[in-house]
Amino acid sequence: MEIDTQFLKGSISLLLLHLLSRGELYGYEILQEASRRSANAFDFKEGTLYPALHQLEKKGQIKAEWRTAENGRKRKYYSLTPKGKKTAVAYERQWQHLTGAMAAILESK
Amino acid sequence: MRKADELIHDVVTYAQIPSARRRREIQRELTAHIEDFVDAARDAGHEEQEIELLLMAHFGDARQVAEGFLHVYRYERRTFLVFAYALSTLLIASSLLMAILGIQTGLAFGFGTPISELLASKHTVVQALDIVAFVAVYLGLTLLETQFERCRFQKAAIMLAAIGAVLTMSCRAMGFHPAFLFYGLITGLFFRAVRLFIPAEVARVGIVLVCFVLAGFSFALLRSPVSLVDLFVTCASWLALGMGYLLMSRLAPRVDAAVLDRLQRI
Numbered sequence: 001m002e003i004d005t006q007f008l009k010g011s012i013s014l015l016l017l018h019l020l021s022r023g024e025l026y027g028y029e030i031l032q033e034a035s036r037r038s039a040n041a042f043d044f045k046e047g048t049l050y051p052a053l054h055q056l057e058k059k060g061q062i063k064a065e066w067r068t069a070e071n072g073r074k075r076k077y078y079s080l081t082p083k084g085k086k087t088a089v090a091y092e093r094q095w096q097h098l099t100g101a102m103a104a105i106l107e108s109k
Numbered sequence: 110m111r112k113a114d115e116l117i118h119d120v121v122t123y124a125q126i127p128s129a130r131r132r133r134e135i136q137r138e139l140t141a142h143i144e145d146f147v148d149a150a151r152d153a154g155h156e157e158q159e160i161e162l163l164l165m166a167h168f169g170d171a172r173q174v175a176e177g178f179l180h181v182y183r184y185e186r187r188t189f190l191v192f193a194y195a196l197s198t199l200l201i202a203s204s205l206l207m208a209i210l211g212i213q214t215g216l217a218f219g220f221g222t223p224i225s226e227l228l229a230s231k232h233t234v235v236q237a238l239d240i241v242a243f244v245a246v247y248l249g250l251t252l253l254e255t256q257f258e259r260c261r262f263q264k265a266a267i268m269l270a271a272i273g274a275v276l277t278m279s280c281r282a283m284g285f286h287p288a289f290l291f292y293g294l295i296t297g298l299f300f301r302a303v304r305l306f307i308p309a310e311v312a313r314v315g316i317v318l319v320c321f322v323l324a325g326f327s328f329a330l331l332r333s334p335v336s337l338v339d340l341f342v343t344c345a346s347w348l349a350l351g352m353g354y355l356l357m358s359r360l361a362p363r364v365d366a367a368v369l370d371r372l373q374r375i
Contacts, residue, residue, distance in 0.1 A: 046174060071145075
């Protein structure tokens with residue numbers, strides 16, 4: 001099922017912070033990981049991913065570092081900052097609350 | 110892959126990121142991403158041409174990708190534009206002032222008017238402020254025009270007039286009468302309108318010639334008594350001013366673009 005880009009835009013920070021809370025990743029790995037973990041439901045584009053990563057970096061929630069990847073090429077690895085870790089926890093709580101409330105509305109008759 | 114290189118180039122260009130270091134980094138990051146994409150597609154058994162098509166389809170339109178970056182770096186871009194605008198204004202205004210003072214000094218010298226009277230007078234300070242205000246308004250108009258899709262000049266003029274009114278009122282509240290702001294606004298709007306709505310350069314020169322000689326004539330007559338030489342020098346001085354402004358209206362956008370380009374490389 002294709003997901004509306006507006007839905008995705010609203011939740012991309014949570015998605016990225018959550019993915020990075022499990023360890024540092026570079027752009028291409030993030031796309032692959034999101035796609036794999038969501039059974040291809042999240043197939044978002046580079047045009048959404050990279051600006052969102054740069055926005056989080058500007059907010060100080062993630063930091064980036066160029067390092068050599070397993071394939072021997074230089075890649076820009078992103079990881080969470082302490083501020084990002086706190087934001088990730090807060091966003092996850094908000095999301096649980098929101099989806100719970102939304103589910104209650106959608107399931108009510 | 111030429112198309113991939115073009116795509117990255119387009120993204121970085123449209124994104125208008127002010128810092129050269131940041132642009133290089135985005136370019137490097139997107140190149141790395143494309144390398145991974147191509148490797149994965151090759152491993153999956155796709156042909157080169159097919160990979161290129163897949164890449165274009167996945168990446169989407171360069172402008173759309175750039176829009177994301179444009180939004181992220183909007184504040185840096187605005188700060189950068191204001192800085193470039195201030196620098197261009199100072200650069201152009203000081204060059205114009207030097208040129209006009211040079212011509213006026215030549216005229217004064219030719220007609221036997223003491224040069225010290227011209228250069229060390231309050232008039233020179235007023236003229237310098239007028240020129241800075243004129244250049245600031247002219248460049249401000251060209252900058253604001255880029256922010257609108259339709260009726261660009263009209264909207265930019267209204268915005269600048271509003272800014273000018275607020276500045277004038279603020280200055281007056283502090284007991285200072287900034288006549289140069291009003292002068293800058295009028296001359297800036299006049300020359301921008303001449304540049305935009307009069308297509309032939311000869312006609313522009315003609316209009317400026319008539320308007321500035323008449324202005325010089327009127328100002329000379331305000332002083333009494335006025336000699337014929339004084340009248341001629343004042344008219345010639347105003348004409349030099351007008352021609353300097355007209356030349357500036359032609360060169361300013363180029364100088365501004367060059368300043369912007371230089372700053373973007375830093």
